Amino acid sequence: MTVHKVIFYPVGNGDTSQIVLDNGQRILFDFRHLKSKGADDPHIDLNWRLREELKEAEQNYFDVVAFTHGDEDHIAGSTDFFELRHAKKYQGGDRIKINELWVPAAMILEEADNDKQSEESVILRQEARYRLKKGEGIQVFSKPDMLKDWLKKNGLSLEERKHLITDAGCCAEGFTLKQEKVEFFCHSPFIKHCDDGDDLRNSAALIFQIRFWTEGEYVNYFAIGDSTCDVLEDIVDATEGHKNEDRLDWDLFNVPHHCSYHALSEDKGEKETIPTAKVKKLLLHGQAGAYMVSSSDPIDDDEEARQQKQPPHIQAKKAYERYLKETEGRKFLVTMERPSREKPQPLVFKISRDGIRIVRVTTPAAAIVSSSARAG
């Protein structure tokens, strides 16, 4: 029986998820390691957890590590965790290897003097550039003119690096439904957005529809990092334009940008965000029994939460739940709430015959994990 897994890690308002294919290949999406603030810190110790998983699988590498974009909440701690090929100081010890790095073109192109950029994003850009120059261990998504210019500046032609670049509307190289029983259909970035300089990184973040094949049926996972409604609208337009509607279907939906209302509409709404018509279309592509996952802090339903500026937004959650119900979906889940807010655990979905299901977490006796035992 073919069994794939999708794992979401409780890393607060940030993203880290992993796909473990039936053949054992591991694809990690984003990386956010938070330094522990003590025994009561609900965030997972990501470094430890991923190392444990790799140890069990007896390997010291990921087949693919995809950084959807270079924001801090998607890359934090990654330059201490991974082995980077471009400089000796990021090598050796127990660093975890990346066989293939996936980045949006923007991550190659961003300039260092941008004050928004963290130190780590600069390091990762150097790594991506190094790999692209070397011509191995990388896949870049979309090829805006700026990328062509960059290649030229580095004495390379587009033709020479074409095999390492995948455009929106195509599937990532290296995975097929026949062989690996999975394909990564790239929705974003697409050129229009990459050349638009306003909010370069978010609009150019990676968005995939990941299609798994399990005995007789497809299961679709819509993996969106950070995004906004205008990007999603463009995706719906483009996909419909190409008559690829099935590429909008989803059985598992990674709620964009930690459940921010911006991914639904410009307007937050008082009690509930009303999605734009095209985003609504995307939401209605949800299949019966589907799940939504918000990789975010817990979402409260009170006045304070409604006033909150930063995501997650309760108004957005309500909108998602409405469409989930309409499409007979199952649940809207929040990574920092499962199985408890005190000690969330990775959320593991199994994809196998008959579809997608949640793997039961066997939690140790509640008192052991709730806090450190104290005596006075």
Next chain:
Amino acid sequence: METQFLDIGSSPILEEKLEIEAAKRTIVAVHNREDFKLIGFRQGNGSDESSEIVIVDCECDGVPHRYRQFKYPERLALQFFSDDSRHAPIVHALRSCFPVTAHQNPTSDNEPRQLCLYESWLDTRRSWTPERHLSRIQEWFTDTAEGTLHRDDQPVEPFYLISSKARALVLPEDFEEKISAQHTLFACAPKYAGAESTVEIGRIVPVVRGRTRPSGIPCIVLNLLPIIHGVIKCIPSRLGELCKQLEGHSAPIEQEMRGEIQKIVGKKPDRKEWRDDRVLLVLKLPIKRSHEGKEEYIQHWGFIIKENIIDLGVKVGALRKGGKKKNMRNTYHWIGDSEQSLTEREKLVGWQRLNIRPLNIVRSFTSEFAREMSGVESKGPYGLLTGVGALGSAVAAIWQREGWGRWHYSDTDRLMPHNLARHSGCSFDIGSSKEKVMRRIEDTIFPAYDEQNPNGKDDFNSEKCELIVDVTTMLLAQYRFDASKLSCPKAISFMTLSGRDSILLMEDKRRAIKADCLEAQYYRAVISRPWGKAHMHNHYSFRVGNGCRDISFVIPTGIVMLHAATLAGQIRRGYESGKAMIGVWRSNARGRLRAEIIKPKEVLTTRTSRFRIIWDKGIQKKVRGLREKSLPNETGGILWGYFNFPKGAVYIVDAVPAPLDSRECGSSFIRGTDGLEAMQKEVVRRTSSIVNYVGEWHSHPSGMSSRPSMVDKWQLSSLAGEMRREGVPVLMLIVGEKDEHWCIKAA
């Protein structure tokens, strides 16, 4: 389409009305779970009136989202009983088209289905909480969807689940063969006094043609096609229902029955001859784990059809009434397949309404069944078990129940009242010989036809004997059957008089080391190992009669059983391995049982004119080593051993190194005496005076033969003179460079 739910319990009640603690706690647990939602409450009805029902919707995220059998959520009724020590909580699935799956309790068609959650409620109850109950329900759904609810190590599920309290019928193992070969009848054997009337013991009654049938129930056996286990069916109450359940597993039942009925009643049956108004229907149903799997076992199901076999024959279209003439009124004819058209047969529906009553068909206990139950793989030997006293009868009882070996018992000692403390016999056996008692017990365990049961009829066939087990407590066993004529291996087993220790001396398959030699090596262990110190002492005796042998020892019965259990297992293992062994099992008051296993050494035998000197490679190695160590000087010491005059044998148990005050030089050795007296006392004590001084050994230096020198000969004569008081000869062992030489001399 809206989901339809089945009704449960009586009318709805308010939450405040709930009284059962488990129901109330479950409500709290449901509030704390996001995947359960409260729907309502009901009071139980009918015989479950005092029960309370909590209706919930259960979302199970462990079920794949496209799994079609289950809904998300499923509506469930959680039923709780006021007396939870008798009733496990029941979980009913209320959806009207809830699927039939494995691990459901049998229910009728119009009742909600019941999930089977707990294998053993009384065990589960100790740590049951409502929270765990809810998780267990989800686990049931997840595992059913995954197909993993039934673990690989669990036995396959039966087709029907008949209560263990239902009427049971014990069928003889050879039942099928006899029924199908001769179309004999089945009858119920007389029961032992006190047996429950719900258990019947079947036996076969032969049919004698042309006479009134003896009172017996005609029996139809149907062989069905294998089924894949999984769904337990509701027990049918009418023949038509049964037939429907078995669709696809056999040709239509009525069709099968037609042929069988004709075979049983014979041509032109007379109804007067068939007096019993019942027919026993036995179904043989091979069960498989999966389509690819092999048949794991054959289940037998029995149903009593409440109908005379002749009338049943008419109802299913096998027989037709003879005619209207007076002398033909009770005679019937067969209906051939060609005589009756299919449509005519289809019209016969009366048989479908016949009442049937289920019977638990139970295998009778045979030695083969016994071996299966105990995990004993081989049938074991045809053997002679001599000495069936306390220990022997307990060992025998274990092998009987394990179905290992076919035993002939030998013990003419009569069973007396005091024996009942430790013997398997009963008060009505008093006065019988112990061998008879053991045969009587065997007869009451196994049916007469069993291979294991010689029934006391056949004589012991010494040529066929494969193992002699001697539990006679006599060190030199005196058999009624001349043991020397038996070439099979022997196992000698006994307990020390304190009951603390038990001993096994087991010959190898080829009998390279015989039991008497093992005995000598056992004594060596007793005198040389630390545990030997307390091995044979510390026992209490008392008189049980007025004869000089009427002495018994105080040994707790449990200790006898403990050693019997150990020995029964070890003898079986030893026989199956074919290797010789010496084993001592030492028990202590705290219940520890410690095994001392001694590896037997190869036996060496030297023949002299009067005696066979029996020693072994262990002693040889020891004296050779001592000689080497003392070179270039000579060395020596004394020999422990014992004589068996009737057998003309002397057994050497051990050779002792030179005492400290000995004088060793290149051409002579003068053995000292330091510590020897104390040592002798201890050896005699440890072996209950069996082992004692039997002679001397010394070494010769390099270049000299092992033949006795003049000094040696003089020495031997002198020692023989000293031993005259005992009336025993003296031995001398000379250890040379290449070989050893034995001398023996009597004064």
